[in-house]
Amino acid sequence: MAVIVALGAFLMTLAGGWTAQRVTDRRHLVLGLAGGLMLGVVGLDLLPEAMRAAGDEVFGVPLALLLFVTGFLLAHVAERLLAVRQAAHGAANGAPHATGYGAPHATGNGAPRGPGNGAPHEHAHRAPEVGLTAAAAMVGHSLADGVALGAAFQVGGGMGVAVALAVVTHDFADGFNTYTLTSLYGNARRRALTMLFADALAPVAGAASTLLFTLPEEPLGAYLGFFAGVLLYLAAAEILPEAHHRHPALSTLLCTVGGVAGIWLVVGLAD
Template sequence: MGVLFFSLTAFVFTAAGGLLALRFRDHLHLILGFTAGVLLGVVSFDILPEVFALSAEHGLDPTRAMIALVVGFLLFHSAEKLTLIHHAQEENYAEHHHPQVGLISALALVGHSVMDGVGIGLGFQVSSTIGVAVAVAVIAHDFADGLNTMSLMLAHRNSTRRSLVLLGLDAVAPLLGALSTLFFELSPGILALYLGFFAGFLLYISAADILPEAHSQRRSAVTILMTVLGALFIFVVTRFVEG
């Protein structure tokens, strides 16, 4: 029952974040700046500490998860550049606006949201206390996940309709991920590899995709401040959950 309740809450918060980005699309550079900070914070204060904690608890070699991180980063980099190469002759190539790039980025976040739901489900497999702690952390940044998905789609000139479809997928993803844990269990070693892999995805999206886009139209100290606030937000959330 707890799994269903918290995964439905994640659904609501994800959708709310995406609709916020749609409503304030004229200030997309500020939203993107905040989004980049959030993703950096999730990797630094949420995912990587969990990787090292899993490794220490189960006697795993953390180097494997770091290799998975590099693979995730380079895989997304390759996918983006191989997509862009087919558009090298387009006039807007220099502006870096390609619907396919936004779609790939958003789908990566959908995959991350599925695993957020898996995290909730696996947390409740351990205990109700762990499950609630994981769920609070997931819900806190699922709002940003929805915002991220919509921002990426709009920034790369996808239609509002397509953007809403991707937002819907991202919103339902945690629910599907949580329900799937009723049918399987992940070993700590596989979970650590997964976390490392998606940390690489998120790092690339933040540093090489979102931040350049945030500063492509308006370069301002306010955008940089929003990035700092995004990272600080996740830092405070993770400290609150741990406390």
């Protein structure tokens, strides 16, 4: 039964990725919604589950929260190291540095230079590896979703149905975020689609794996805490600032709030 439900998650993930790539003319709204969905998943889904499952404290701090902070810091360090490496590589090749957070360089008459007059793409200073790493983390999260789904059906039918509702619904957000994260950092559409399909297959593989073993609860909770920290960094430091950089509109903010509210609705229905 868990594998059959995971096939529904597969389709929902693809639907989320399809939605993300079809609305490129409203990119700021896509990013605003993605940021809201990610914040909602972290605060309303991942952290509460991690706190419940991980259990133990380390020097007075719950293990889930310690790993949450660790995930946030590691994501920050990884992005900074990749950005410094790419900046050094660009300087060695005579490429101009970016003047701000995604800001285009100015020409002699003060007009911004676009792709047509030789300036790099506005995201050229970003390392594509960051997007691939973030998408790989999403794939890992979806794999854990599948494992959690299979484990829930091991516990009982009622628990399985509740987890199935949460997994299938928020896998739409996973597909949406996986495609958005990969393409945001300048990766080609082919790579974004590859990561999207990997993310769609992950819950099926995770659910199928539980036919072979019973998963301990504490390691799963520890992983969820760590992943929540990574996801929060990407949402707060990357996705949301980019959403409001060119289009600081009320509609973008409403998309963010709507994303959080949507996850809240999913969590409430699952409970």
